Amino acid sequence: MAVDRERVAALTRELLEAIGEDPERPGLKQTPARMAELYAEFFAGVGEDPAAPLAHTISVTRGPAPDTLPSGAVLLRDIRFRSVCEHHLLPFAGVAHIAYLPGEQVVGLGALVRVVETLASRPQVQERLGEQIADTIAGNLDARGVLVVLDASHGCVTMRGGRQPEASTVTIAARDAYADAAARAELIALIGARPDHGMTAE
Known part of the structure; x- marks a missing residue:
């Protein structure tokens, strides 16, 4: 179900009044409409099927060695995402x-990005988000193992409470072959590695 923009705008106006502000003053007059658009974007994943992008796969068993499965992982690093914590809506x-x-099947890399975007675009907690991404990929893709590592900064930590602006949270979700810590050690190392692409400092 699409976000009800009119209702969000009306509730934003009410919220401004509840904190003692005047929603009619020049700086706030357009805020309810802006919040409606913002929420429509931030929560576009509510009710969407995160598995839909994984429906189109490509066979990797066609070619010179059709009976050979890929021996190593497909790793996509640094997928930027943003979400909203369901505890404080920050x-x-x-x-x-x-x-x-x-x-026997692989999927376009963009499909993995869309899985993340869909699941992140709803009220979330990071721990659940990683598990949902892993479950979606493991349950809808011909994968012998799945690993999802999230590294995020939370507004509820950086802007309120302890106010730790440099703090980040890392979570790991693993399925099947990568459920064993030793089996995923190489991938964890690759995630942390940063190639220089042949460039050297002058």
Whole structure:
């Protein structure tokens, strides 16, 4: 169901009045409409099927060695995402790293990005978000193992309470072959590695 923009705008106006503000003053007059657009964007994933992008796969068993499955993981690093914490409705944002060990099928890398975007675009907690991404990929893709690492900064930590602006939260969700810590150690190392692409400092 699409976000009800008119209702969000009306509730924003009421909220401004509740904190003692005047929603008719020049600086706030357009705020209810802006909040309606913002919420429509931030919560576009509510009710959407996160598995839909994984419906179109490509066979990797066609070619010179049709009986050979891929021996290593597909790793997509640094997928930027933003979400809203369901506890305080404050934003959290960071990067997702996704790895999967293909079976006979692989999927376009953009599909993995869309899975993250869909699940992040709803009220969330980081711990659940990582698990949902892993479950969606493991349940809808021919994968022998899935690993999802999220590294995010939370507004409820950086802007309120302890106010720790440099703090970030890392969560790991693993399925099947990567449920074992030793099996995913190489991937964790690759996620942390940063190639220089052949460039050297002058």
